[in-house]
Amino acid sequence: MEYKFRCECPITSALDILGDKWILVIIKLMLTQDKKTFKDFTESDEAIATNILSSKLKYLEEFGIITKTQLPGNKKTNLYLLTEKGLALTPIIVELSIWSDENVRALNKIMKESPEIEIMKSDKAAFVKMLQENYRSKTRLNK
Amino acid sequence: MEYKFRCECPITSALDILGDKWILVIIKLMLTQDKKTFKDFTESDEAIATNILSSKLKYLEEFGIITKTQLPGNKKTNLYLLTEKGLALTPIIVELSIWSDENVRALNKIMKESPEIEIMKSDKAAFVKMLQENYRSKTRLNK
DNA sequence: AATTATTACTTTTGTTTCGCAAGCAAAAAT
DNA sequence: ATTTTTGCTTGCGAAACAAAAGTAATAATT
Secondary structure: OOOOOOOOOHHHHHHHHHOEHHHHHHHHHHHHHOOOOHHHHHOOOOOOOHHHHHHHHHHHHHOOOEEEEEOOOOOOOEEEEEOHHHHOOHHHHHHHHHHHHHHOOOOOOOOOOOOOHHHHHHOHHHHHHHHHHHHHHHHHHOO | OOOOOOOOOHHHHHHHHHOEHHHHHHHHHHHHHOOOOHHHHHOOOOOOOHHHHHHHHHHHHHOOOEEEEEOOOOOOOEEEEEOHHHHOOHHHHHHHHHHHHHHOOOOOOOOOOOOOHHHHHHOHHHHHHHHHHHHHHHHHHOO
């Protein structure tokens, strides 16, 4: 498969893939809220339109960021799971959360509290690792 | 000014602001390539359309992520500079660079080398701080 | 002072993407 | 056998994107 990038810059190339709000929202939903089926995503607070969600899930699968499987004995329900490549985005999700807590809270009056923010800030690497291990253990158990 | 957010989630709220490729590309150009004028941005490899660039710069200013000033004795050329709120996005830029080096390089054959990647990975926090201090010192000198 | 070049956009236009709402078909549930 | 659910697709209008050309103020040059 041939991918087209805007230029040679690594950061711009990453943004050619990730620079779409729904892409990172979906990853966040999978990583921190254990969403894994199409219905799970459609029922999230974000209210993603079904045509948008469908196309973004295909796109993420195409880039190897998520996989699409089915439950044994259930042909209908698809399970969308983060790959290691997808889990490698955890640090970005964590940094977005920290930035938001410090810079967006004043603008979004209804933004919910983040009790885990102090733990995140004190040891980002540990928090990232914990999220990733948590996710791995949950998706292994579901196999 | 009243901002409209998609929901209460901090991460989704951050993405309501940042989840646009050009937003982060512009910040990257300012932080790592010292771009600060409209012409600087239009001459970047990314080749951002001028109407898009203009509207994104206004938007970043509106959110307090950048400021727009002029050189003394020069009414024409505007200087766009990152605010502290904008500089607080440095960890996200660094994480994008690391993710890209590990996950995108295989897809973008023309992606250029990142000699600084090993330094980034070995001490992210130090690298972030160095980028930020570098930026601050350069923009103070320009005042 | 007059003229030319540059900069920072705006405008026009066509294309693409978004998102709402409804529809569809296969599979699961009853 | 029938109904419900799930995972989408489709149609359509609105919004955003982007190319290309245009504009006006300012700076530079003559």
